[in-house]
Amino acid sequence: xxxxxxxxxxxxxxxxxxxxxxxxxxxxxxxxxxxxxxxxxxxxxxxxxxxxxxxxxxxxxxxxxxxxxxxxxxxxxxxxxxxxxxxxxxxxxxxxxxxxxxxxxxxxxxxxxxxxxxxxxxxxxxxxxxxxxxxxxxxxxxxxxxxxxxxxxxxxxxxxxxxxxxxxxxxxxxxxxxxxxxxxxxxxxxxxxxxxxxxxxxxxxxxxxxxxxxxxxxxxxxxxxxxxxxxxxxxxxxxxxxxxxxxxxxx
Numbered sequence: 001x002x003x004x005x006x007x008x009x010x011x012x013x014x015x016x017x018x019x020x021x022x023x024x025x026x027x028x029x030x031x032x033x034x035x036x037x038x039x040x041x042x043x044x045x046x047x048x049x050x051x052x053x054x055x056x057x058x059x060x061x062x063x064x065x066x067x068x069x070x071x072x073x074x075x076x077x078x079x080x081x082x083x084x085x086x087x088x089x090x091x092x093x094x095x096x097x098x099x100x101x102x103x104x105x106x107x108x109x110x111x112x113x114x115x116x117x118x119x120x121x122x123x124x125x126x127x128x129x130x131x132x133x134x135x136x137x138x139x140x141x142x143x144x145x146x147x148x149x150x151x152x153x154x155x156x157x158x159x160x161x162x163x164x165x166x167x168x169x170x171x172x173x174x175x176x177x178x179x180x181x182x183x184x185x186x187x188x189x190x191x192x193x194x195x196x197x198x199x200x201x202x203x204x205x206x207x208x209x210x211x212x213x214x215x216x217x218x219x220x221x222x223x224x225x226x227x228x229x230x231x232x233x234x235x236x237x238x239x240x241x242x243x244x245x246x247x248x249x250x251x
Contacts, residue, residue, distance in 0.1 A: 219246045
């Protein structure tokens with residue numbers, strides 16, 4: 001697992017309340033010191049916010065406290081005297097060794113049962129955490145709809161995910177003449193200029209290469225151009241822009 005994946009896991013666990021005391025303290029320190037980590041926590045809070053609304057509050061029954069009070073106030077029942085035992089004192093359950101042996105067995109069994117239930121709850125929590133993380137990572141954080149300026153046709157969409165993956169999904173066929181190729185670009189800073197992030201000889205789903213670039217942000221430009229076979233010879237778009245669009249926060 002990369003450092004980025006570790007940060008994403010810590011951010012998710014912080015939001016879901018699954019960190020122990022030391023991890024919680026470390027994560028809270030990072031919130032004030034690490035802007036990227038704070039952004040990750042904010043993104044996880046936004047992704048998982050809808051899950052809070054799925055849990056309905058459950059109030060205890062009206063007779064619960066009455067039953068608890070009555071059970072506390074119940075006096076121990078007396079037990080009959082054994083043959084030859086003096087009747088000078090009233091023998092109660094407190095004096096019955098068999099009662100305490102049975103109580104000990106019941107208590108031990110309850111402890112074992114509680115341990116089994118607790119372990120099951122921890123396992124379920126870990127599995128739930130994994131399911132929530134996987135679900136959130138399958139949902140894109142940003143989406144760019146790429147449109148042709150002239151025809152206003154939508155040609156493709158770009159999905160950017162929390163784990164750093166970025167994919168291009170074509171929505172229509174694109175004619176690519178012989179000796180030419182489709183090249184995908186992104187622009188997040190005009191002082192840096194566009195960067196090539198993918199090449200393909202046909203319209204198909206493409207995993208884009210943004211590993212060496214900053215994380216996708218709001219309004220980041222994506223575009224597809226028609227270039228010579230093998231890609232632009234100058235590292236900048238040279239052919240016509242077929243489709244372009246800006247990234248927006250996914251709903």
